[in-house]
Amino acid sequence: MPVNSTPQDSSSESTPGGVFAAALTPLNPDLSINRAALVGHCRWLLENGCDGLAVLGTTGEANSFSVEERIDVLDTVIAGGVPADTLIPGTGCCSIPDTVALTRHAVESGAAGVLMLPPFYYKGVSDDGLFAAYSEVIDRVGDDRLRVYLYHFPQMSATPISYDLIERLLTRYPGVIAGMKDSSGDYANMAGAAKRFPGFGVLSGSDEFLSPLLRDGGVGCITAVANIAGNLAADVYAAWRSNDGTAMDAAQQKLNAVREAACAYPLSAGLKDIMAGHTGDKSWRTVRPPLVALDAAQSAGLAARLEATGHILPPLG
């Protein structure tokens, strides 16, 4: 993976950066994981612009799977030839034992890091409580190889990650707390975190902030739309690496258009619908409840909007 080289990064340790897809988890019609499609999808993403994969995030329906299923997803992807060090699996659950089990397994599997939601059932919890939760997990895993990306997604988790919490965790666990995925859609929050915490890798959860955040000291993005347009995000990132602002802005515009089309419909279900069309495999449309597959009208509407952007998905391998 490309190494972060923003001016703000004054730490000696490099933070992995680039374009990460919040990879979809293809299912069989009976809701079980379609392992062959999962491996195929992950490999296709890496061959078409993605530097890495945040499997089992919100887009990947992580919380709709049991701990055993989540372990199976990681094992399946690695066994299928995806390099473990391109992976940042989601491991944050409501319960500490579950988060510890998944995090330990990810570290032992050689994952580049883990994307860790705070425990998200209780609302209005204190930073003291969240600090205790993260500490308990990190201490129990007790492995120097652990790299934690905090997952800030208040609209979904209803449990925001404050700057104070980041600061406390960075102070207590330097080298372990590697960065944050900021899916808040609040640009000031992500840019502010990148500025305030040098060496802390801030990744945008929203495609439209990829180029501004790179310019403001962030290290990349982890997004849902990269499942179908990772090549466009990669163009943004490559232009930034080669210091070509004009090309960067042009690529960002193309990415924004695809994002706008995709976000007009329920995101995970919509992206799966697009993959069903692209692969010709209808079972790709399957989502686990409480998510719902697109109906025929939505499916046609999304396909038309995507086509209008001119974006063509990379051919299957």
Next chain:
Amino acid sequence: MPVNSTPQDSSSESTPGGVFAAALTPLNPDLSINRAALVGHCRWLLENGCDGLAVLGTTGEANSFSVEERIDVLDTVIAGGVPADTLIPGTGCCSIPDTVALTRHAVESGAAGVLMLPPFYYKGVSDDGLFAAYSEVIDRVGDDRLRVYLYHFPQMSATPISYDLIERLLTRYPGVIAGMKDSSGDYANMAGAAKRFPGFGVLSGSDEFLSPLLRDGGVGCITAVANIAGNLAADVYAAWRSNDGTAMDAAQQKLNAVREAACAYPLSAGLKDIMAGHTGDKSWRTVRPPLVALDAAQSAGLAARLEATGHILPPLG
């Protein structure tokens, strides 16, 4: 357990009613479950006014435990002499496999029913998606003995249970969908559900609505405060059963005072703090992150407020 006999109940099937404690889960200092204290607490609750126990609800920190730990809680309580048919364990998780595993285990253990949160990670999900989630669980468990209490707690789950959803579930699974715990604090919602769905057992999640809801067709309560004042709630319920409105109102006033004191502090941690004082076992104060134990000032403040109500906890067995 007393049987529901509200005028509104026109169904042939009776719905269990009465006073249920949303039982606390005592922990050891290392955050593991204190099995001996758990059994002792549950037995003490049943000996002092509670008709049943909703173990592993929000108050019982259910979502802070793994599936294996939750199974262990139920097994421990039953092995400790608590009659299985007094239990309504919480079984609703974010993932269908987890909810199925816990629900199946509860049914096979002889539990009176299960208290089922909807999958609560994704926000803004549709009733179609929630219906599909509940259906998938009920169909997979596939056991005629199953009795589901829907858990409506929008402030915590951020996933409300609408009347439309109740209606669809009652139509599809008559006899299985037994009732609802309504912790919304919205009295109109719980009274409205009791009126609209005869035979559907509505239980208040808030102590202060016990007597009004009984008068309006509800069947009882499942509350946190019953951990320390189940005897007062039992007085309300007994007065209702004997049709003594004056006694009912007097008991409700006492219960309200205790509730007000307890709710002035974080609820699970506060109730555990009170039990630490009552039992003399300081480890009772332990909560799992992200919850935080009361500090010394809070502990003293809560004890003083509780003392001012005149409420004395029943002696230990």
